[in-house]
Amino acid sequence: xxxxxxxxxxxxxxxxxxxxxxxxxxxxxxxxxxxxxxxxxxxxxxxxxxxxxxxxxxxxxxxxxxxxxxxxxxxxxxxxxxxxxxxxxxxxxxxxxxxxxxxxxxxxxxxxxxxxxxxxxxxxxxxxxxxxxxxxxxxxxxxxxxxxxxxxxxxxxxxxxxxxxxxxxxxxxxxxxxxxxxxxxxxxxxxxxxxxxxxxxxxxxxxxxxxxxxxxxxxxxxxxxxxxxxxxxxxxxxxxxxxxxxxxxxxxxxxxxxxxxxxxxxxxxxxxxxxxxxxxxxxxxxxxxxxxxxxxxxxxxxxxxxxxxxxxxxxxxxxxxxxxxxxxxxxxxxxxxxxxxxxxxxxxxxxxxxxxxxxxxxxxxxxxxxxxxxxxxxxxxxxxxxxxxxxxxxxxxxxxxxxxxxxxxxxxxxxxxxxxxxxxxxxxxxxxxxxxxxxx
Amino acid sequence: xxxxxxxxxxxxxxxxxxxxxxxxxxxxxxxxxxxxxxxxxxxxxxxxxxxxxxxxxxxxxxxxxxxxxxxxxxxxxxxxxxxxxxxxxxxxxxxxxxxxxxxxxxxxxxxxxxxxxxxxxxxxxxxxxxxxxxxxxxxxxxxxxxxxxxxxxxxxxxxxxxxxxxxxxxxxxxxxxxxxxxxxxxxxxxxxxxxxxxxxxxxxxxxxxxxxxxxxxxxxxxxxxxxxxxxxxxxxxxxxxxxxxxxxxxxxxxxxxxxxxxxxxxxxxxxxxxxxxxxxxxxxxxxxxxxxxxxxxxxxxxxxxxxxxxxxxxxxxxxxxxxxxxxxxxxxxxxxxxxxxxxxxxxxxxxxxxxxxxxxxxxxxxxxxxxxxxxxxxxxxxxxxxxxxxxxxxxxxxxxxxxxxxxxxxxxxxxxxxxxxxxxxxxxxxxxxxxxxxxx
Numbered sequence: 001x002x003x004x005x006x007x008x009x010x011x012x013x014x015x016x017x018x019x020x021x022x023x024x025x026x027x028x029x030x031x032x033x034x035x036x037x038x039x040x041x042x043x044x045x046x047x048x049x050x051x052x053x054x055x056x057x058x059x060x061x062x063x064x065x066x067x068x069x070x071x072x073x074x075x076x077x078x079x080x081x082x083x084x085x086x087x088x089x090x091x092x093x094x095x096x097x098x099x100x101x102x103x104x105x106x107x108x109x110x111x112x113x114x115x116x117x118x119x120x121x122x123x124x125x126x127x128x129x130x131x132x133x134x135x136x137x138x139x140x141x142x143x144x145x146x147x148x149x150x151x152x153x154x155x156x157x158x159x160x161x162x163x164x165x166x167x168x169x170x171x172x173x174x175x176x177x178x179x180x181x182x183x184x185x186x187x188x189x190x191x192x193x194x195x196x197x198x199x200x201x202x203x204x205x206x207x208x209x210x211x212x213x214x215x216x217x218x219x220x221x222x223x224x225x226x227x228x229x230x231x232x233x234x235x236x237x238x239x240x241x242x243x244x245x246x247x248x249x250x251x252x253x254x255x256x257x258x259x260x261x262x263x264x265x266x267x268x269x270x271x272x273x274x275x276x277x278x279x280x281x282x283x284x285x286x287x288x289x290x291x292x293x294x295x296x297x298x299x300x301x302x303x304x305x306x307x308x309x310x311x312x313x314x315x316x317x318x319x320x321x322x323x324x325x326x327x328x329x330x331x332x333x334x335x336x337x338x339x340x341x342x343x344x345x346x347x348x349x350x351x352x353x354x355x356x357x358x359x360x361x362x363x364x365x366x367x368x369x370x371x372x373x374x375x376x377x378x379x380x381x382x383x384x385x386x387x388x389x390x391x392x393x394x395x396x397x398x399x400x401x402x403x404x405x406x407x408x409x410x411x412x413x414x415x416x417x418x419x420x421x422x423x424x425x426x427x428x429x430x431x432x433x434x435x436x437x438x439x440x
Numbered sequence: 441x442x443x444x445x446x447x448x449x450x451x452x453x454x455x456x457x458x459x460x461x462x463x464x465x466x467x468x469x470x471x472x473x474x475x476x477x478x479x480x481x482x483x484x485x486x487x488x489x490x491x492x493x494x495x496x497x498x499x500x501x502x503x504x505x506x507x508x509x510x511x512x513x514x515x516x517x518x519x520x521x522x523x524x525x526x527x528x529x530x531x532x533x534x535x536x537x538x539x540x541x542x543x544x545x546x547x548x549x550x551x552x553x554x555x556x557x558x559x560x561x562x563x564x565x566x567x568x569x570x571x572x573x574x575x576x577x578x579x580x581x582x583x584x585x586x587x588x589x590x591x592x593x594x595x596x597x598x599x600x601x602x603x604x605x606x607x608x609x610x611x612x613x614x615x616x617x618x619x620x621x622x623x624x625x626x627x628x629x630x631x632x633x634x635x636x637x638x639x640x641x642x643x644x645x646x647x648x649x650x651x652x653x654x655x656x657x658x659x660x661x662x663x664x665x666x667x668x669x670x671x672x673x674x675x676x677x678x679x680x681x682x683x684x685x686x687x688x689x690x691x692x693x694x695x696x697x698x699x700x701x702x703x704x705x706x707x708x709x710x711x712x713x714x715x716x717x718x719x720x721x722x723x724x725x726x727x728x729x730x731x732x733x734x735x736x737x738x739x740x741x742x743x744x745x746x747x748x749x750x751x752x753x754x755x756x757x758x759x760x761x762x763x764x765x766x767x768x769x770x771x772x773x774x775x776x777x778x779x780x781x782x783x784x785x786x787x788x789x790x791x792x793x794x795x796x797x798x799x800x801x802x803x804x805x806x807x808x809x810x811x812x813x814x815x816x817x818x819x820x821x822x823x824x825x826x827x828x829x830x831x832x833x834x835x836x837x838x839x840x841x842x843x844x845x846x847x848x849x850x851x852x853x854x855x856x857x858x859x860x861x862x863x864x865x866x867x868x869x870x871x872x873x874x875x876x877x878x879x880x
Contacts, residue, residue, distance in 0.1 A: 009495035010757035011538055013522055016489035018535055020548070024485040039791045040814045042821030042839075045464040049456035049567050050490060050524075050553060051512075055449035072491075072522075074514035076557050076566075082453055082512075084490075095458055098451055103838040105824045108460070113490060117516050126516075127489050135824060142803060143824045149811070259807035317450035351479045363582060367699035371589070374480045381482030384545045384575060384583045398543040399482075 015117075015126030022348065022400065023337075027129075029348035030158065030336050031111055034131045037154045038109035041146060043133045046108040048091035054081035061312040062090045070116040084115040088132045089328070093313040096136060096324060104137030123298075123334060134328030136310060141249055144282040144305060145256030147329045151286055151301050152262035154331065158347070160339060161289045162300065164262075165269035168250050169279050169304070172225075172270070174243025175234065179220040181213065187277055189213060189221065194273040197227050229270045249281055274304055281305035282327065294342040296335060303329030354439055355419075356396035357382040358389055360408030369407055369417055369432050376436040397422055405435060455557075455566030462788065462840065463777075467569075469788035470598065470776050471551055474571045477594045478549035481586060483573045486548040488531035494521035501752035502530045510556040524555040528572045529768070533753040536576060536764060540754075544577030563738075563774060574768030576750060581689055584722040584745060585696030587769045591726055591741050592702035594771065598787070600779060601729045602740065604702075605709035608690050609719050609744070612665075612710070614683025615674065619660040621653065627717055629653060629661065634713040637667050669710045689721055714744055721745035722767065734782040736775060743769030794879055795859075796836035797822040798829055800848030809847055809857055809872050816876040837862055845875060 012018050019027055038045075054073055056062065063071075063086055073083040085091050088110045096102065111131045118126065133150060135143040148164055155162045172193075173186055181189050192207040201222055208218040224237060231250065238247050250268070257263045274283045283304035291297045310324035340347060355378060359366035366382060373380040381399060383392050389406065396404045406418040411429070419435050420427045430438065452458050459467055478485075494513055496502065503511075503526055513523040525531050528550045536542065551571045558566065573590060575583040588604055595602045612633075613626055621629050632647040641662055648658040664677060671690065678687050690708070697703045714723045723744035731737045750764035780787060795818060799806035806822060813820040821839060823832050829846065836844045846858040851869070859875050860867045870878065 008758075009493045010499075010534055010759075011493070012489055012534075013491060013493050013516075013520065014518065016491070018489070018538075019485075019487040020535075021484055024487055027487075028485060039819050040817070042793050042796075042819060044461055044839075045459075045468060045791075047459040047464055047467075049452055049458070050555070051453060051456070051567075053449045053451070053453050059450075069517075072514055072516065074512055076453075076512065077509075078454065080453065094450055094452075095460075103835055107821075115490070127491075138825045140824050140826055142807070142822070142826075145807075146822070146824065153814070255804065256807055259804050260811050318448075319450075351485075353482050356482075364695065364699050367582070367585075367696055371700050374593070377480070379479050379482060381547075382582070382586070384580050384586065385578045386580055386582075395543055399484075 013126070015120050017125060017127070022352065025348035025351050026340065026345065027333065027337055027348075028351065030333060030340065031129075031131065033157050033347075034154055034331055035109070035111060037150060037157060038133050040153070041107075041133070041150045043107045043109040043135075046092070046095065046110050047112070048085070048088075048095060048110070050113070051082045051084050052091060052094060054083045056094045057083045057086065057090060059090075059313060059316050061093065061309055061316055063087065067116070070118040072115050072117050086116050087114050088112060088130050088330075089134075089309075092132075092134060092136075093310050094317070096310050097314040097317040097319050100319065100322070102137075105143065106136045107133070108136075109133040123338075125334075129333040131331040131333060132328060134326055136324050136326040139307060139325040141252045141282070142256055144327050145253050145260060147303060147327060148253075148257055148266065148284060149260035149262045151284070151303075151329055151331075152260075152265050155265075155286060155300070158336065158340060159343070159345065160300070160336075162265065162286050163267045163289055164265050164284055164286050165267050165272050166250075166253070166282065166284045167269050167272040168246040168253075168282050169273070170242050170281060171234065171238065171246025171250065172273060174238060174240050174246055175224055175270075176221060177242060178237065178239055179224050180217040181221060185211070185213060190273040193221070193225060193271045196225075196271045201226075225271050227269060227271050231268050231270075234270060246281075253282060274302060278306045278309050279304040280307045284329070288339055291339075294339065296339050296342065298335055299332070300335050300339065301329055301331045303327070352379065353381050353396075353399050353401040354379045355381070355403040355405050355435075356392070356399065356401040357405045357407065358392040358396070359383060360389060360406065362409075362412070365412050366407045369405065369435075372432045373405075373436060373439070376440065378436065378439050393420075393422070403439065453566070455560050457565060457567070462792065465788035465791050466780065466785065467773065467777055467788075468791065470773060470780065471569075471571065473597050473787075474594055474771055475549070475551060477590060477597060478573050480593070481547075481573070481590045483547045483549040483575075486532070486535065486550050487552070488525070488528075488535060488550070490553070491522045491524050492531060492534060494523045496534045497523045497526065497530060499530075499753060499756050501533065501749055501756055503527065507556070510558040512555050512557050526556050527554050528552060528570050528770075529574070529749075532572075532574060532576075533750050534757070536750055537754045537757040537759050540759065540762070542577075545583065546576045547573070548576075549573040563778075565774075569773040571771040571773060572768060574766055576764050576766040579747060579765040581692045581722070582696055584767050585693050585700060587743060587767060588693075588697055588706065588724060589700035589702045591724070591743075591769055591771075592700075592705050595705075595726060595740070598776065598780060599783075599785065600740070600776075602705065602726050603707045603729055604705050604724055604726050605707050605712045606690075606693070606722065606724045607709050607712035608686040608693075608722050609713070610682050610721060611674065611678065611686025611690065612713060614678060614680050614686055615664055615710075616661060617682060618677065618679055619664050620657040621661060625651070625653060630713040633661070633665060633711045636665075636711045641666075665711050667709060667711050671708050671710075674710060686721075693722060714742060718746045718749050719744040720747045724769070728779055731779075734779065736779050736782065738775055739772070740775050740779065741769055741771045743767070792819065793821050793836075793839050793841040794819045795821070795843040795845050795875075796832070796839065796841040797845045797847065798832040798836070799823060800829060800846065802849075802852070805852050806847045809845065809875075812872045813845075813876060813879070816880065818876065818879050833860075833862070843879065
């Protein structure tokens with residue numbers, strides 16, 4: 001604890017980060033790509049406050065005890081109990097509960113920070129960003145398939161090499177029931193199965209036995225469900241209503257995905273479950289195909305259908321009983337940033353400094369040129385410190401500019417400027433309109 | 441207080457707002473315009489955490505006692521005292537104090553929420569957004585003029601009819617000292633003068649007398665400084681060093697502004713002071729020229745030079761003594777939004793839904809068309825509820841779509857689709873590539 005309390009108070013708080021320069025530009029460019037596709041797919045932006053009344057965050061249908069331990073809470077001067085949001089789903093539920101005249105289906109996206117006062121480890125922070133798109137008010141598989149297509153558009157748009165694993169909770173439940181798992185143990189067994197690829201069959205078997213699943217049942221579960229089981233093989237085993245409903249959903253989902261042109265990115269993954277209990281139907285999770293090579297094996301996006309959550313929230317908030325089926329997907333900004341950095345992306349460079357204008361002597365012609373460049377849409381810096389050319393060149397390089405534009409007495413006499421490529425050192429004497437053409 | 445505590449806990453907290461639909465799209469479009477110009481002018485994005493160590497927010501050179509009363513504060517599980525930021529300037533000071541190898545001048549922008557637990561009135565909220573650009577590490581007037589040009593680019597880009605009032609604190613101080621105001625009363629007198637246009641000469645005179653300024657001095661102050669005094673007239677009165685320095689700054693500033701092409705937007709305003717004590721040189725404040733007509737008389741942007749603040753912060757934080765002169769400007773998102781709404785802007789519409797696809801019968805050809813439209817960059821929705829045509833048309837209108845695209849058996853037979861203008865009701869039978877051309 002000493003280490004925690006003696007830290008420098010004039011630093012960013014523990015578990016938080018400052019983002020600046022090229023890293024921030026890359027973050028913003030990723031967000032811009034995601035936002036554009038969210039809008040392309042007809043999702044409406046929704047911005048909710050950073051904090052909620054604590055009663056919202058602690059509601060029965062909200063995040064639950066585990067996450068409440070990690071919730072930053074405080075009182076305002078009016079004595080109200082407030083808490084920083086720990087996700088974007090609970091504020092969405094509150095918004096839907098509060099606004100009962102929304103045009104349904106209601107499709108909203110949100111890209112914003114959330115806060116969790118949890119233990120720190122590599123890649124885990126107390127402030128981080130979520131990029132969520134959710135469709136509320138329809139149980140149709142068309143909405144689930146639209147989200148898979150959305151994910152494909154975003155991940156392809158970012159230039160990533162990825163697959164989207166998909167599964168269905170009803171199929172999973174049905175197959176487990178068929179193998180003899182009691183209904184009340186389904187969640188527990190699913191949590192263990194979700195680890196099959198990570199810890200292997202023997203470890204999962206041990207876990208299932210520790211959870212008091214009879215050994216023959218555990219054996220049947222593991223012989224039915226392997227990550228490699230095909231949809232065809234499982235179709236033959238789907239005997240009960242749950243399993244049949246799940247299969248029908250998967251087939252309808254795949255038929256839509258084919259029309260959306262994203263079927264080749266989908267991989268049926270019969271043991272995929274997603275950790276959370278609230279999923280009720282389709283679940284999906286995106287992974288990098290080259291993830292192991294670049295050290296990123298965690299999912300890059302994930303989501304699924306949760307048909308009970310919002311309706312429960314509406315009821316608990318004292319609203320009229322409303323059935324609000326929903327399906328959503330969330331993109332991890334931090335992991336996408338790491339993946340793009342690992343593959344040397346140029347995303348975000350466009351918003352950086354393109355050229356830095358350096359006057360020799362009279363500053364006014366340089367300011368005039370700077371104004372012309374900016375009006376032409378070119379991101380332009382200019383000497384603000386009255387320094388000499390070599391110091392200004394060094395500054396331009398440090399700022400990441402690609403070009404310097406030098407304007408001294410000789411240039412002014414000719415009505416031109418010297419454009420210097422800061423990588424090659426090559427120089428050209430050009431008019432300002434020619435410079436604009438060269439840099440655009 | 442009863443009213444405050446009995447409110448519905450399942451609403452957004454008091455003093456905060458949800459933004460959705462067209463209002464959120466307009467907000468995002470304004471932010472996008474501001475961000476693009478910030479980048480055009482070579483400012484680097486900086487994102488700092490929502491909360492800071494409380495020691496940062498309470499530092500001597502930070503916001504001061506008044507604002508600390510309005511600071512939301514809390515402890516984390518490690519017992520650290522934290523507080524939500526109340527502005528973007530203190531986090532900037534902390535960042536500069538913490539990073540002593542920044543390339544100077546350091547130009548950063550930040551667009552983000554801040555929180556103040558203050559009294560609520562019209563247009564005043566507990567969560568609101570600031571859009572700040574600041575240049576640190578140079579005392580050159582070229583930086584001040586660049587910010588005036590930046591403001592002009594942003595406000596013109598938004599299509600507003602505005603003026604930028606400018607003044608200089610050194611000139612103001614010099615003229616007041618020349619009129620006999622004791623140095624220790626300068627701030628108090630300036631605060632009263634700042635109200636001249638709002639409350640009139642007599643009320644200001646009364647305030648100055650209440651502040652114990654001798655009547656003849658008050659008389660001289662008011663005959664020297666009126667909002668109508670010209671730069672030429674004041675030049676003749678500028679007898680002391682402060683006033684002369686201020687005049688020289690103003691003249692250099694205006695010569696740069698002329699080259700930037702924004703001089704016609706600038707109005708010299710000799711009584712403009714800006715409320716805050718920390719300004720040391722140029723100050724500026726933007727207003728709508730048609731503000732009175734549309735009920736918006738508050739400033740739409742404001743800023744100035746503050747050469748002492750950051751250096752003081754660096755020293756207080758235990759950093760090595762560094763002189764960090766700075767100049768900044770801040771844009772008010774809420775007031776810009778109100779102004780643009782009042783003049784019926786179309787900004788932000790582009791990111792809304794352009795077309796809504798409605799299948800009759802088989803959904804698959806409609807999904808295929810939807811995919812083609814989205815790939816062509818058109819924001820497209822599609823029926824997700826399996827509803828009939830008329831219900832879908834009503835939904836498309838409610839969602840703000842301009843067109844519906846109907847795809848039924850007849851259309852499929854012809855390899856076409858019916859594009860319906862939702863305003864005029866006019867319909868055309870087109871191929872999907874023709875629809876893309878029509879909507880792009």
